[in-house]
Amino acid sequence: MPALLSIGTFRRGRSSRYPTKGCDVLLSESAEVLAIDARGLVKVFGNNRAVDGVDLRVPAGMVYGVLGPNGAGKTTTIRLLATLLTLDGGSASVFGHDVTTEADAVRGRVSLTGQFASVDEDLSGTENLVLLARLLGFSRSAAAARAAELLAAFDLTEAAGRQVKTFSGGMRRRIDIAASIVVTPDLIFLDEPTTGLDPRSRNQVWDIIRALVGAGTTVLLTTQYLDEADKLADRIAVIDRGTVIAEGTPSELKASVGAGTLRVRVQDPRRRARAGEVLAGALGGRVEPDPDPSAVLVRLPAEIQADQAASRATAALADLAAAGVPIADFALGQPSLDEVFMALTGHPAEDGSDPEKGPAKKSPAKNSPEKEDAA
Amino acid sequence: MTELLKSESRTASTGTIDQGNLLAALAGRERPPRPSALSTSLTFGWRAMLKIKHVPEQLFDVTMFPIMFTLIFTYLFGGALGGSPSEYLQFLLPGILVQTVVMITMYTGITLNVDIEKGIFDRVRSLPIWRPSALVGALIGDAIRYTIACAVVVALGLILGFRPDGGAVGVVTGVLLVLLFCFSLSWVWTFLGLLLRSQQSVMGVSMMVLFPLTFASSVFVSPSTMPGWLQAFVNINPITHLVNAARGLMQDEPAGSDVLKVLIACAVLVLVFAPLTMHRYNASK
Numbered sequence: 277m278p279a280l281l282s283i284g285t286f287r288r289g290r291s292s293r294y295p296t297k298g299c300d301v302l303l304s305e306s307a308e309v310l311a312i313d314a315r316g317l318v319k320v321f322g323n324n325r326a327v328d329g330v331d332l333r334v335p336a337g338m339v340y341g342v343l344g345p346n347g348a349g350k351t352t353t354i355r356l357l358a359t360l361l362t363l364d365g366g367s368a369s370v371f372g373h374d375v376t377t378e379a380d381a382v383r384g385r386v387s388l389t390g391q392f393a394s395v396d397e398d399l400s401g402t403e404n405l406v407l408l409a410r411l412l413g414f415s416r417s418a419a420a421a422r423a424a425e426l427l428a429a430f431d432l433t434e435a436a437g438r439q440v441k442t443f444s445g446g447m448r449r450r451i452d453i454a455a456s457i458v459v460t461p462d463l464i465f466l467d468e469p470t471t472g473l474d475p476r477s478r479n480q481v482w483d484i485i486r487a488l489v490g491a492g493t494t495v496l497l498t499t500q501y502l503d504e505a506d507k508l509a510d511r512i513a514v515i516d517r518g519t520v521i522a523e524g525t526p527s528e529l530k531a532s533v534g535a536g537t538l539r540v541r542v543q544d545p546r547r548r549a550r551a552g553e554v555l556a557g558a559l560g561g562r563v564e565p566d567p568d569p570s571a572v573l574v575r576l577p578a579e580i581q582a583d584q585a586a587s588r589a590t591a592a593l594a595d596l597a598a599a600g601v602p603i604a605d606f607a608l609g610q611p612s613l614d615e616v617f618m619a620l621t622g623h624p625a626e627d628g629s630d631p632e633k634g635p636a637k638k639s640p641a642k643n644s645p646e647k648e649d650a651a
Numbered sequence: 652m653t654e655l656l657k658s659e660s661r662t663a664s665t666g667t668i669d670q671g672n673l674l675a676a677l678a679g680r681e682r683p684p685r686p687s688a689l690s691t692s693l694t695f696g697w698r699a700m701l702k703i704k705h706v707p708e709q710l711f712d713v714t715m716f717p718i719m720f721t722l723i724f725t726y727l728f729g730g731a732l733g734g735s736p737s738e739y740l741q742f743l744l745p746g747i748l749v750q751t752v753v754m755i756t757m758y759t760g761i762t763l764n765v766d767i768e769k770g771i772f773d774r775v776r777s778l779p780i781w782r783p784s785a786l787v788g789a790l791i792g793d794a795i796r797y798t799i800a801c802a803v804v805v806a807l808g809l810i811l812g813f814r815p816d817g818g819a820v821g822v823v824t825g826v827l828l829v830l831l832f833c834f835s836l837s838w839v840w841t842f843l844g845l846l847l848r849s850q851q852s853v854m855g856v857s858m859m860v861l862f863p864l865t866f867a868s869s870v871f872v873s874p875s876t877m878p879g880w881l882q883a884f885v886n887i888n889p890i891t892h893l894v895n896a897a898r899g900l901m902q903d904e905p906a907g908s909d910v911l912k913v914l915i916a917c918a919v920l921v922l923v924f925a926p927l928t929m930h931r932y933n934a935s936k
Contacts (some may be wrong), residue, residue, distance in 0.1 A: 317756055351790075355773070358773075358777045359776075359777065360773055360776055360777060380779050381779075383777055383778060383779040384682065384779040386777065387777070388773060388774060388777045390770045390773045390774070391770070394769075394770045394771055394773050394774040395771070395774075396698065396702070396771055397703050397769070398701075398702050398705045398706055398707065399698070399702070400705075402700055407694060407697070407698055407701075408693045408695075408774075408778075409688065410686070410689055410690075410691075411682060411694055411775075411780055412682065412686070412778065413682070413683035413684050413685055413686040414683050418683070425675075425676050426676050428672055428676075429668070429669070429672040429673045429677075430668065430673075430676075431668055438923070439705055455774065456774075457676075457677065459681075459682045459683075460677050460678070480668050483668045483670065483673075484668060484673065487668075487670060487673045487674055487677060488677065490674065490677075491674060491677035491678065494676070581662035646850065
């Protein structure tokens with residue numbers, strides 16, 4: 277697990293520290309060409325450095341999550357990699373093809389599903405797919421057959437003849453993705469594919485993403501939903517204000533802010549204070565406020581490794597029993613990526629668009645080693 | 652609406668994506684040979700036709716607008732400007748044809764701007780195809796709209812008593828020249844459509860350019876009735892030459908020098924604005 281060591285050791289404005297040891301080890305093991313190799317990407321719009329030195333190494337065949345709040349530079353990064361924008365600095369290659377000098381070769385390998393509907397709302401589902409198939413060089417009959425096959429696979433056959441503007445949000449997103457895989461690409465960019473979807477539609481999109489990876493397509497997924505990146509992505513890059521501020525597997529990122537929390541509900545609320553003392557003492561952590569009058573929430577300190585968290589918690593619960601405090605239930609929570617984000621940036625994911633606000637008052641980063649780096 | 656709700660609930664009832672179908676559909680990885688520039692341009696032209704099929708209201712501007720203009724100017728001003736409406740119509744019709752079709756060209760820029768705003772062009776631009784084909788295809792589609800507008804004006808004119816001395820050949824050549832000019836002019840609007848932020852601003856700028864150009868020309872009256880400073884402008888206005896050329900061709904009068912000037916104007920418009928448009932398209936937002 278060499279990659280673990282590198283997590284959280286680089287920060288904004290110090291890209292020289294970026295290729296992490298762990299990452300390099302991982303790459304040298306797989307001799308294959310990287311799906312994406314981006315170094316120091318810069319894109320400036322007027323005074324706004326929308327992308328300011330982004331580095332990404334995406335091995336082929338995985339789901340790679342790019343996580344960040346609105347305005348962090350996720351979409352701009354994708355548009356640079358998909359050859360829709362020209363670089364103002366840095367370099368990038370997709371499967372070894374340079375995005376600037378070999379744009380057409382890149383376009384032949386990738387596909388893009390934007391945040392907004394990138395199909396024609398006035399046309400029907402079938403017409404949109406036939407249109408794209410024809411543009412990709414399919415004959416008339418092959419285009420029609422491919423459109424029908426995709427519509428069936430995406431559960432859209434019944435809506436095939438309807439104008440896309442009558443589609444529901446989930447159907448719209450599915451036709452968008454279907455339009456991206458008329459020829460199954462080697463790399464697909466999905467820009468916030470589940471934003472605004474209901475849970476059922478979101479699950480369908482997740483199924484599609486898993487199938488895409490199963491079929492050998494590399495997926496680069498941007499999202500501002502931390503749980504989505506956690507569930508789908510093999511590796512995650514956290515972007516804030518145009519820069520990658522952390523990179524690693526979801527569990528590495530979570531480990532970087534400590535082992536999580538232990539939450540215990542005592543049978544008698546009057547014993548809550550006592551329970552807090554015992555647990556905090558046993559774990560060496562601190563008690564955090566919990567709205568439930570009978571619950572105690574203890575944050576595990578960063579020294580406790582993720583794989584020791586369960587045994588340490590068990591021991592702490594035994595101490596509690598020995599102290600004669602009966603409990604109703606308990607839960608050991610892994611840290612959420614929300615907490616990761618807070619620890620890395622000093623502000624919650626939600627207010628990323630407002631950097632003037634400064635660090636939020638309650639910062640779980642207090643105990644984590646990134647604190648000095650992020651401040 | 653009820654139909655929509657019904658099929659919505661049908662979709663809801665199935666709910667899941669069949670992984671087997673999905674994996675089979677994802678197996679299609681081989682890419683057919685790259686299509687030719689002509690083929691992709693025509694495919695985009697086909698898209699424009701499909702849009703007319705689905706949104707026939709968009710033909711309103713190429714049908715009602717010309718009818719309105721022709722009727723208003725013939726009957727409102729015909730008596731005052733040309734002695735009688737039917738006499739004036741002989742003079743006006745080629746002019747009103749030019750004016751209506753030239754006015755319609757601005758929708759090219761607006762349509763393009765809407766496409767960009769909705770993100771459709773993102774996908775198109777990430778395809779490995781001849782890049783101008785999306786724009787050329789849209790212009791092919793527009794050429795068909797312009798043709799409809801021309802047909803409407805000429806047909807209405809004939810009903811109202813327009814009797815051109817140039818006969819069918821003269822009228823068709825005149826119309827073709829107008830179409831060529833409008834196709835060339837459209838590149839100005841595609842450039843604006845890519846340059847400006849919203850469709851309102853595209854519309855605003857287009858109107859600001861088109862109104863003076865079409866009115867300060869020989870569309871409605873002979874320039875000899877105008878003050879000298881205005882004549883100076885009118886005589887260098889390409890619309891004037893287009894109107895004079897169309898008039899000459901339709902009425903079987905000599906129009907060689909005007910036709911030549913129009914062809915030069917077309918060449919200049921395309922040579923300047925097509926590269927500007929493509930530059931903007933390649934590097935846009």
